[in-house]
Amino acid sequence: MNRTVALSLTTLLLLVACDTGPEPGITGISAVVVANLPSSVGLQQWETKPAADFVNGNLGANNSDYSEGESVPFQLDVGGLSTAGNPYTFSICRDFSNGTKRGYLFLASFNTSRAADPGGTITSTSGPISGVNERETIISINSSGAATAFVLWGGHLASPIDIFETQQVGAGNGAASFPGSSLHMSLLSPSKDRSINPAAIIQLATITVQKIVDLGSATPDKFCFNISANPNSETLPKCPPSGGNSVTFLSLPTGSYTITETSPADYAFASGSGTNCTFSGSTATASATAATTPTNATCVFHNGLRTGTLRVKKHVVNDNGGAKSAADFQLHVKSGVTEVTGSPAAGSETGTVYTLTVGSYVVSEDGAPTGYAQTGFSGDCNSTGAVTVVAGAEKTCTITNDDVAAQLTVIKHVVNSFGGTATAADFTMS
Template identity: 25%
Template structure:
């Protein structure tokens, strides 16, 4: 009976072992990791060349990378348990003695676009995990490439906050683990100013017994870190990517030792660049064509409008040798010169032949050539003429003419003496405008003035018209005509008012009878006339003589005597004459009446 129990127990154990080994979800051995990198010289590590995934050093014999490229890496995880979660810790050298090596992570196909992490393997479905920006990189003001991904084939990436089983595993210290961040935050050991390494942890849940984890390591560039701080200036094999640890959730013994993969500086080429800039003395929309050979250079067109359109950059050149760039002729433009300079110069050189430049480019050199053009000369000059008066009204009026010369061409005029010819000034002889040896830039001006005295012929013509043009710098302006009209002056004549007053006339007789001539006043109305000629009228003088004969025996015509009547104006004299006659008749009649009365009185007395 005891023997039977022992045999039964052995059978159960055998069945359990067989069942475990036969399970498709359980790996045959303990989980393991193999870290490999891509050798890209000749064929790269694509689906047709799985042997280019290597575990040895990358050197000049099997690889040719450039600064700014990314080395593809793959970690092959074998003997996994489907549904189990694993943690992979990997680390890379970021600086060596202050010089940057692998500065951040990228997608595996960042620069080796045909790289295939599944080459030679059977892979499951691909899952992607976004690579976060490294704060140490961004803090150094370097633009880390965004939207890069870590890939896993045959697995998935647990989300942040996911809870995974850890029964008997090493992910954490309990039966289940909460994954706070996937990937984990970056960990920097050392400083960028000396020697440093950066590490990160990635969690993967297996969907197949074999999973492939893949990413890229970015080779630092002097564009980002400076000419003396990039990868190409580090000696030896400074580019190390290593697998630090491998933890699992179902096996206590799945941890593996470190695996390190290196890249020699001899396998990293410091690329060169050629930059062409277009400059013209007058910026605009003109298009300039260029031919450029051999590849990777190609023909291009530049527009000198002061923006990025006037620059062409050929960067990342790793084939070193002679390149030729030639500017094609452009209508309305003359080639001026080409100027070249080389940064980080080693053995390269440049030579210029007219509008063509030959560049012998060496590793790491950055050549900048600027092609200068100027407009085909089209000089032009314009004249603007004005006057300080809109009209004139008499002979001898001074009119001041102003002349403004403007360089309206596309080239500088001078230094020279600019001059004006005006047919009304100095009989049309040229006179200077501006200082001697004046230089007029495009759009610049020079001005001057000249006086003119109007003449009798201008009054007769009722205008003054002059024609002027300017010369200087080998060009002349069109003739400018200016006419100023004559406006006749207005004359106003006022005749002074004349007033004549005849005084009081009285006669007193010795008798008791007294006759008083009433006061008579004659006022000549004011007469005003506007005529071309001014006439002065002398006032009429009237003299009234009181009779000194009390008997009234004086002749009536002796009473009134008018003087200076002929000297008076006709109108005033006539009026004065009429007034005098009226007065004379009145006095005469009065005197006659008085005389007759006296005679009747005397006759009565004699009776």
């Protein structure tokens, strides 16, 4: 059926009390009755099943499958209004909030999300503030006297990702979580009311991504995440708030989503786990289902500082009769003044291998055994034993000690107690 609207419409942004009191912080609001429509007008809303059409009744699981974020189409049958009554002014009231829960967040075009029969439209933003739990938009129309005429609009079902007064509605606060069994759209006068059962509204799914840093001083809020697909066109990558350790992707339709991360320098993915989330390397795949009881997903990314290896060798040269081996020397690897795990250790000609986070270290040894002298460092250590470990690579430092040749000291002592004058240098030793 092709529906036409032979009306001129004006949306009046006036403050009118739809319920018992003003919004907190709003003063000076009084009830203003601005309705001269006859009681014969009819208010209908769009059912989506079994046969999509405007109906006079209410909506529930048996005749609707709206999701949070969609708009329910409404039509007001104003056919046959006399032109003598122009302009006709009336108030559309909607259940807007209950505590932190949001219902019909704003009015929209009647065919924003569902292909209701075409016709004229009214649109507004959030409308004027009126009461604590309801908000109202006042409409003024001029009838052309046509027998068939409708005013059409949509009621936007709040979604967690919607922005209200600069903040997101938030998880668990969308229209599907609105308290009670009825979410209302009504005329103030004449009194007309249509409702939808919040329990019949499909909740969009949520994916929560958590960061755990297993090793290193970086905080979780330094790691950020990307999602694909990105149905809500969120700005990516998305990072935890300062001091936080997780991000949440809200209002997701049923589907499979790929989650990847960005990490600070020198940090690497270690492992992953989660609920309805699997990992292939550092890439997570989350499965989420929108439903009246949605299936959400949680992905946990574990990261730590990248590591490299350091091989410390002890080489002993015994070319002067020495008998010491590498194991007779005690070697140290320190980060600053702190011994790394496994240090100190006995020396080894093949080397002792340390797995270390990237950074600077110092290799040293205890004092050499008697008869041996250190001849220096070689490999990746500098002359003081300093070395830098890098991710994914092995550095090698070798400390060499040589046995010192034995010495015989022969002392010539001359006694000149009877007038002799010879000195030690006057004698030849052999």
